[in-house]
Amino acid sequence: MDEKTDELRELFEEVAGTDTVTESQQEGRGTLSEIDEERVDRRLREIVEQMREAFPFETELSDDQRVRLVRGFYGGESDADLAAAIDVDAEMVIAARLELHLFRESDTDTPVPWDEVRRHLRESEDDEEVAAALDLDPETVEQYRAVADARDEARNVSHRFRSAYRDAIPDADLAEPLLDDVTEDGLEEAAADIETDVSF
Structure with a gap:
């Protein structure tokens, strides 16, 4: 019986890498919340x-930086906060x-009104022409064009x-009111486009 016990102990030590039978088997596996966070990041x-x-990126960020940006955005971080977090400029x-x-x-x-x-x-695709018409500088118009293109x-x-x-991040609905405004603006813009097309 003692010989059999010794064989079992040797087998356990070989597989488990320890001779302590009572050692917690949960150590090193991560908590449930940690596993959930990993799942969210993987999905993002x-x-x-x-x-x-669908839309090739032009900015030179890693996917980890982009995931961090998305998480931070839904976490209420400002662009300045995000810049510091991923070590780039605003x-x-x-x-x-x-x-x-x-x-x-x-x-x-x-x-001036966004519409x-x-x-x-x-x-007009000429930023300088638009800038002159709206009494703005071309750099500002260039940024507005980037916003308009992204929204479209x-x-x-x-x-x-x-x-x-929203589906991937827990509590992302807390940021939903602002995003709903964006969607509603998009519907209004689409309606305005239709009216413009009809007028022509």
């Missing part, structure tokens, strides 16, 4: 990859955020990537 990385296939964050179809109310906080800005952008892009796919973020 999949969404980012899908976005890249301009890069804004450009990457627009590529990811993440919008802020401030994106369309323009000195007027958008109308001029659609009528998101609307053309029914904001499906934003919906995917």
Whole structure:
């Protein structure tokens, strides 16, 4: 019997790498919340990859940085906070955020009505011409064009990537009121486009 016990002990030590039978088998496996966080990040990385296939990115960020940006955006972090978190400047964050179809109310906080800005952008591809018409500088117009293009892009796919973020991130609905405003604005813009087409 003792010989059999010794054989079993040797087998256990070989498999478990320890001679302590009472050692917790849970150590090193991570808590449930940690596993959930990993699952969220993995899902967000999949969404980012899908976005890249649909709309190739121009910003030079890693997927980990993009995932962190999405998480931070839904966590209420400002562009400045996100820039510090992923170690890039705020301009890069804004450009990457627009590529990811993440919008802020401030994106369309323009000195003239946004629908007027958008109308001029659609009528002319020359930023200097639009800048002169709206009494703005060309760099500002260039940024507004990036916002308008990203919003059009998101609307053309029914904001499906934003919906995917919301499904992947727990409590993402807390940021939903702002995003609903973006969707409603998109519907209003689409209606305005139809009216413009009809008038012609």
